[in-house]
Amino acid sequence: MSDRPVRVRFCPSPTGSPHVGLVRTALYNWAFARHAQLHGAGGSIVFRMEDTDRERSTQESYDAIVDLWRWLGLTWDEGIEVGGPHGPYRQSERGEIYADALARLRASSYTYDCFCTTEEVDARRKASGSKVMGYDGFCRDLSGEQRAAFEAEGRRPVVRFRMPDGSITWTDLVRGDITFDTEHVPDYALCRANGDPLYTLVNPVDDALMEVTHVLRGEDLLSSTPRQIALYAALTELGIARGTPEFGHLPYVMGQGNKKLSKRDPEAHALAYRDQGFLPEGLLNYLALLGWAIAADRDVFTLEEMVEAFDIRDVNPNPARFDLKKAEAINTAHMRLLSVDEMTDRVLPYLRDAGVVSDPLGDADAQLLEQAMPLVAERINKLTEAAGMLGFLFVDEADFRVDEADAAKLLDESGRAVVQASYDALAGLGSWSTAAIQDALQARLVDEMGLKPRNAFGPVRVAVTGRRVSPPLFESLELLGRERSLGRLQAALTP
Numbered sequence: 001m002s003d004r005p006v007r008v009r010f011c012p013s014p015t016g017s018p019h020v021g022l023v024r025t026a027l028y029n030w031a032f033a034r035h036a037q038l039h040g041a042g043g044s045i046v047f048r049m050e051d052t053d054r055e056r057s058t059q060e061s062y063d064a065i066v067d068l069w070r071w072l073g074l075t076w077d078e079g080i081e082v083g084g085p086h087g088p089y090r091q092s093e094r095g096e097i098y099a100d101a102l103a104r105l106r107a108s109s110y111t112y113d114c115f116c117t118t119e120e121v122d123a124r125r126k127a128s129g130s131k132v133m134g135y136d137g138f139c140r141d142l143s144g145e146q147r148a149a150f151e152a153e154g155r156r157p158v159v160r161f162r163m164p165d166g167s168i169t170w171t172d173l174v175r176g177d178i179t180f181d182t183e184h185v186p187d188y189a190l191c192r193a194n195g196d197p198l199y200t201l202v203n204p205v206d207d208a209l210m211e212v213t214h215v216l217r218g219e220d221l222l223s224s225t226p227r228q229i230a231l232y233a234a235l236t237e238l239g240i241a242r243g244t245p246e247f248g249h250l251p252y253v254m255g256q257g258n259k260k261l262s263k264r265d266p267e268a269h270a271l272a273y274r275d276q277g278f279l280p281e282g283l284l285n286y287l288a289l290l291g292w293a294i295a296a297d298r299d300v301f302t303l304e305e306m307v308e309a310f311d312i313r314d315v316n317p318n319p320a321r322f323d324l325k326k327a328e329a330i331n332t333a334h335m336r337l338l339s340v341d342e343m344t345d346r347v348l349p350y351l352r353d354a355g356v357v358s359d360p361l362g363d364a365d366a367q368l369l370e371q372a373m374p375l376v377a378e379r380i381n382k383l384t385e386a387a388g389m390l391g392f393l394f395v396d397e398a399d400f401r402v403d404e405a406d407a408a409k410l411l412d413e414s415g416r417a418v419v420q421a422s423y424d425a426l427a428g429l430g431s432w433s434t435a436a437i438q439d440a441l442q443a444r445l446v447d448e449m450g451l452k453p454r455n456a457f458g459p460v461r462v463a464v465t466g467r468r469v470s471p472p473l474f475e476s477l478e479l480l481g482r483e484r485s486l487g488r489l490q491a492a493l494t495p
């Protein structure tokens with residue numbers, strides 16, 4: 001298949017909240033395709049929603065996935081929401097296509113009808129003492145009479161794929177040559193007895209019809225690959241597929257204690273990173289490192305650099321460990337790469353959500369934000385942190401509150417004495433500028449009163465910004481203005 005233009009797919013199942021492992025898989029597919037595009041080797045991405053499991057699939061999960069992909073900037077060329085020549089792209093809308101493929105397979109010798117119940121298969125396994133799990137091939141060669149007898153009992157068959165004898169080998173793009181002895185791969189069902197198609201059928205049929213050339217997916221699907229390769233041979237023979245795609249199985253993402261990161265682990269939920277104020281490029285950069293490296297000793301890179309350098313053959317097959325601290329550090333590195341203007345654009349939706357500024361942004365707030373952002377741009381590690389740092393500037397005086405715990409620590413009796421001295425020093429100040437404010441406070445609190453700077457400015461900071469962590473104090477006072485600053489100092493004097 002490697003001579004055909006590269007086509008890959010995103011094909012999540014919309015069940016539950018999207019997992020970071022799913023995003024890592026999508027990212028590798030995206031980078032692989034965009035790299036191929038750079039080199040004129042095709043590089044289309046198809047986005048298909050695998051919602052055949054009606055009980056577990058939800059619209060909420062579908063929407064969350066689309067939302068997440070858009071936020072991340074993982075673009076696709078055809079598929080859900082955008083359309084394309086191979087639609088529809090929701091499996092729940094492709095029933096006729098699967099019925100047709102199934103009918104063609106059923107009419108061939110690649111499959112057979114199977115009437116057994118699970119209980120019967122289990123009972124036979126017990127009786128024979130066999131350790132082999134899965135189907136035992138009982139209905140492989142039913143006579144016409146046996147068939148008729150089953151049908152007379154009112155049984156409806158499933159269509160089972162007849163695994164060929166021998167072995168199946170493929171060269172995995174991540175793991176090299178892999179061979180499965182088909183003795184250990186039982187014949188498998190392609191549909192339920194009511195005719196509903198199963199994942200075993202729809203996933204390869206769709207990849208075939210959507211002309212997917214490279215299947216890059218999680219290691220958990222490795223055991224289904226020999227079955228799919230055997231099915232591809234049949235689909236190709238029947239004129240449904242144009243060959244077998246290449247496969248690459250990506251390493252597991254591990255959480256704490258050498259266990260796979262599961263949906264129960266809070267750090268597994270990809271959308272939570274957006275809510276926490278990660279940059280999409282920060283999260284993607286970190287997820288890229290779960291199995292791949294751009295170079296030794298280099299962790300931070302842009303998506304363009306990743307696309308340029310990405311080769312699926314460099315992916316490490318060993319399990320990768322998810323490390324939240326490292327994810328945060330990588331995100332911080334990307335925060336530092338943003339200009340103040342870019343950071344302001346990114347922070348704005350979070351400030352709106354937190355109610356710090358209104359939507360649309362008024363002129364006065366826009367101006368204040370422009371002045372304030374340079375003070376915090378180097379100090380915040382996540383976009384959400386801006387709201388806590390800047391809230392004191394935008395809040396109405398009537399709504400201004402001092403953090404209780406910070407007040408208890410710093411606005412005790414001696415803290416209030418510092419606030420009183422600061423008020424006195426600032427009340428008569430001629431020019432309300434950062435330099436003048438700094439000089440006045442320094443002279444009164446440090447030089448005259450002999451306080452250490454930490455003890456001197458902490459109470460003032462809590463009184464005017466409401467918190468112990470704030471933008472630089474003197475600049476903050478200037479931006480806040482004389483009246484509001486003095487008012488807050490005064491208010492802090494009454495316990």
Ligand code: GLU
Pocket residue numbers: 011012013050203215216217218221
């Ligand atoms: N919908 C399948 C899953 O989420 C994808 C399987 C595949 O990539 O082939 O597990």
